[in-house]
Structures are given as structure tokens and as C-alpha cells.
Amino acid sequence: MGVSFLSISTLPSLLPPLVAHNPKSTLTKYQPRSVAICCTKINTDVSDEEEQFHWKRRDILKCIGVTIGLELITNSGPLVGMANAADLIERRQRSEFQSQIKGTLYTAIKGNPDIVPSLLTLALNDALTYDKATKTGGPNGSIRFSSEINRPENKGLSAALNFIEEAKKEIDSYSKGGPISYSDLIQYAAQSATKATFLASAIRKCGGNEEKGNLLYTAYGSNGQWGLFDRQFGRADTQEPDPEGRIPIWDKASVQEMKDKFSAVGLGPRQLAVLSAFIGPDQDATETLLASDPDIAPWIQKYQRSRDTVSRTDYEVDLITTFTKLSTLGQQINYEAYTYPRAKIDITKLKL
Template sequence: MAVSFLSTVPNLLPIVPVNASITSAPRYPTLGATVRCSKIEADADNEERFKRRSILTCFGATVGLELVRSSGTFVEMAEAADLIQRRQRSEFQSSIKDTLYKAIKENPDVIPSLLTLALNDIMTYDKASKTGGPNGSIRLSSEISRPENKGLVGALNLVEEAKKEIDSNSKGGPISYSDLIQYAAQSAIKQTFLASAIRKCGGNVEKGNLLYTAYGSNGQWGLFERNFGRADTQEPDPEGRVPQWDKASVQEMKDKFSAVGFGPRQLAVMSAFLGPDQTATETLLATDPEVLPWVQKYQRSRETVSETDYEVDLITTLTKLSGLGQQINYEAYTYPVKKVDFSKLKL
């Protein structure tokens, strides 16, 4: 009895009984070869060995494995789409950085306020209820007018002006205040470190830029920049969650940092965010025996060429703080790529 079955699916080993004769497929087909479960012949004596179940087994396994293989096409498409989205987000981030860099360079005096603006938006986070955090609520009039946010209106105005320019050029929709406020803090930090490098080079801008490029920790921002896609809240966060840093005791500061999951080390490294005068803040923090060693560590680090200990810990701490309670939308600011109608091309 002759049984014939033709499969057009590629790249599969023939799955048939050992004693069956397969005439048109190699024993071990190589990757990409077309395998045909075809012209399978059985003599009368072996007819019972090759029943319908064997044929169905061959067919089912062939189709199943082919579906697995062909699913690679979908995986490749998904990977390509992901690469496009990542490129779009990266390009958008570059435009944000350029806009913020120019705005802050023209208004360097606003840097301390930008840092405090970002921290105060973060510190509304409540660990128990998982509410608050860097959600842009500080932009709302009822929150920016609170005592702890006194003097931050100028920083918020800079953010709002930058947002207008960024949104006007955005292909993937407007940037959230929650993202932009944290990115403004990042830009302010970078410019602070760059200014420090220039001072160490006697005020030579070119040498200062080279120094920071060679020894700075700019590459540590990867995780911070990945957490890009925060959503804005439309309601102010509850009052009483953020201290007035310039009036708070060290213990009150420690308690607040502890409440969001951080300790004396993170408090010390964030000293520049705790008011307009970093030196005065560190003098106060140094009165606490738990914070003092960290204050001294970071002061020593800032005197070195690279400032590695201080800069890396600062970037790490801000990255963790800026994600508190937030659900990051990793597809935010992406947009469909315009398809080309090849039928209209003249070749």
C-alpha cells in the first residue's frame, strides 16, 4: 500500500516510524532546508505499522514546529518595533536635555531651586499608602503655594517655559511635568559638576569640559533615563508630607528620609537639594553623628578630580527617589512611523 503526504513547511526533521521509508527528504535536513513528508511507502506486511495516527503525528509535529519557527517573524517584528520606540524616546530625551541645558545656562541662579522643586515633588510619597511621589503635583497652584515650596515659583516658571518649547517640537505628545521636573534636576546637577570641573581647570571652559568628559560619571544616568514615562496627577498631594528644609532639624530630615526608605547616607548626599545654601545645610547635617561621616566623605570626594564617590551616590539616590510610587510607561512619547506607499514610487 502506498501512502503519500506532502508538506510544504520548511526545516523539520521527518517524524515517522523508524521502519518507514522516506525517499525525498535527507535524513538530517540542515537549517532552512525544505522537508517533505512525501511518498511514504509501506508494503503489505508493514501496513499496520503505519496507520493514520502516524501520519497525523507527522503532520501535527510538522505544523507545530513550523508555527514555532515562523513565530520568529513576529518576534523580529516586535524587536524592530521596540528598537524604533527606544530610538524615538532617546531622540526626545536629547531634545529635552538641549532645551533644559540652554534654559539653565541662561539662569544659573535657579539651580538650587530646581533641585528643591524636584525633591519636594518626590517627598510627598507615602510608603504605607503608596501615594504621592514625583507625579508633577507640585505644579498645581494649591501645592506650589505651600510654605515648604516658598521660593520655588521661579524654578517652576523655567520648567513651564521649557515645556512649551519641548511640546511644540514633540512628535509623541506633550511631556509630563513629572518627567520634566526630574529631568530639570538632572540637567542642573550635570551643569553643577561641569562648573566644578571648569573651576578646577582655572576657569578654562574647554579644559573643564574635557576633564568632566574624561573623569565624570555621566554614564551612571542610564537607569534614571530609562525611568521615563511618569504620568501627571490632576490633584494636589496631601499636605504635611514635606518638611520646610530650611527650618527643619536634622532629626526631622532623617525621619522624613527614613519614612520613604532612605538613611543618613542618602540625606547627606542630597544636601544640595535641601535649600539654597549647600554649605549651611551640610554644617547643620554635620552636627548629627550618624550623618557626619557621610558629609565628610562627600566633601572630600568633591575635592578630587573625578568626584566619583559623591557623583555616583548622588545619581543613584536621585534615580531611586525619582521613581517612588510611579508606574513607568515605557511606550510614552513614541508614535507610529509613517508608512511609505511604494505604489506611488516611480522606478
């Protein structure tokens, strides 16, 4: 058995240039680099000289291919840099737009706090139309259609939809990347409503003092747990209502019917318990009903104990996690949504 080594450390300098370099171009700072490559082959004894020749030629070509690949990677530096910069710009655009949306919703909810429970149920009912078998439905904005919002399971949610419509007008007026989808806005309104309930709880724990309540929520609250939810931004609106019969009529549904619905979308008793504040027109009555079920009762009790603590960590984190999963059921997220071309500068008009 023989071992042969083929050194081609000087091969890059023998190859023709892959990219014509302009001395005045900004690409000149990324010069090709010679890379030492050692190709190793362990051979069994081969008596056929022609076969040995074919092996050597084949391995030489492989080594040349590796070298060319390295040359391409080296010379792609500016392109990679530009791609990364463009990606960062798009992320910043989406982040700034999200901040504006949250500001609009925060102000609107603060002026109408009674709308909070309905916003939560609106988001839940829009999402729970998801059907795993057909991969249809989900948080796609279908609840905005009159034929769907007027169904029995959506009783009392018209005011929440009107709230969404008004918020959408304001948000679309300053959006640089096109109108916000109903599907995104409904879920983000529910997020703002959820945060409002968390903050209200912190204020109550501070005897109604808003300043202290804000400090408490900032120090111990769950605001930092929304990262994954915020990245799921770019849902597309459906153009037709979702089929009927996919949502229980909550104030008439049995616990088993609720459990079956949640199970159908991949959620269980734990998630049903933590989302009890979203379900139906009378959420206190829903939670009381759910507490009678042996599978759900331990979770109801766990979250009640958590809500009595200062930080409410178990309850708030589990709710955010479950709501995040719920808000993306069956959705293909467009991570370039709401981005826009940067303004071009006409250098001929610059005053130097």
C-alpha cells in the same frame, strides 16, 4: 523495568501545514523545519495492557504537541523580527526625544545658572510626597498646582516652576509623541541642573577654562552613570495636589525630622548626606546642620573629600544613584510614552 523510545523525527512532514504559505509572500524564506525528537519513558512493569496503551497514546500526543510548538516558533520568525524592529524604532524615538529635551534644558540653564539650586529642590519636593503606606504621591508633577507650590515647604520655588513651564512650551512644540509630562520634565530638569554643577566643578578645577573643564568632565566625570535614570522615562502626571504635611519645612526642620522623612521613603543617612545639595532654600546651611549628626557626619565628610578630588567619583555616583531612586518613587513607568506611528509611504506616488 523496561525502557521504550519513540522516534518521531519524520512527524512534522506528516502533519498538516499550520500556516498557508503564499509563494509570493516574504514569509516563504522561513520554511518549516523537521526536528528530530526522541521521547523517552522509563517504565515499571505494568501488566494491564489497556494502561500501556493509554500511556503510549498520551506520550505520542505529548510529542506531537512539542513538535507543533517548534513549528509555531519556527514560523513566527517574521513576526518576532517585526516586533523587535518596532521595539528598536520606539527606543530610538524616545532616545532622540530625550536628547532634544536635554539640549533645551542645557541651553536654558546655561542662560540662567542661578536657577540650578531651585530646580534641584523642586524635584526633591515633588518626589518626597511619596507615602509607602498608601502608595500615593512621589514624582508625579503635583507640585505644579498653585495650592501645592505655595505651601511653606516650597517657598522660593515659583521661579523654578516658571522655568519648567517655559521649557515645556518649547519641548511640546517639537514633540512628535505628545506633550511631555510635568513629572518627567521636573526630574529631567533636575538631572540637567545636577550635570551643570558637575561641569562647573570641573571648570573650576581647570582654573575657569571651559574647554579644559569640559575635557576633564568628559574624561573623568560621571556622565555615563545616568543610564538607569534615562530609562525611567514615561511618568504620568497626577491630576490633583498631593496631601499636605508630607514634606518638612526644610529651613525649620530638625535633623531628626529630616532623617524621619528620608526613612519613610526608604532612604537613610547616607542618602540624606549626598542629597544635602537639594534640600531647602539654603543648602549650605542644611549641610552644616546635617554635619552635626553622628549618623550623617561621616558621609558628609566622605563626600567632601570626594568633591576635592579630580574625578569626584564617590560623590557623583552616589548622588546619581540616590537621585535615580528618588525620581521613581511609586511611579509606574510607561515605556511606550512619547513614541509615535511611523509615517506611511504611499508607493503609488513614488517616482520610479
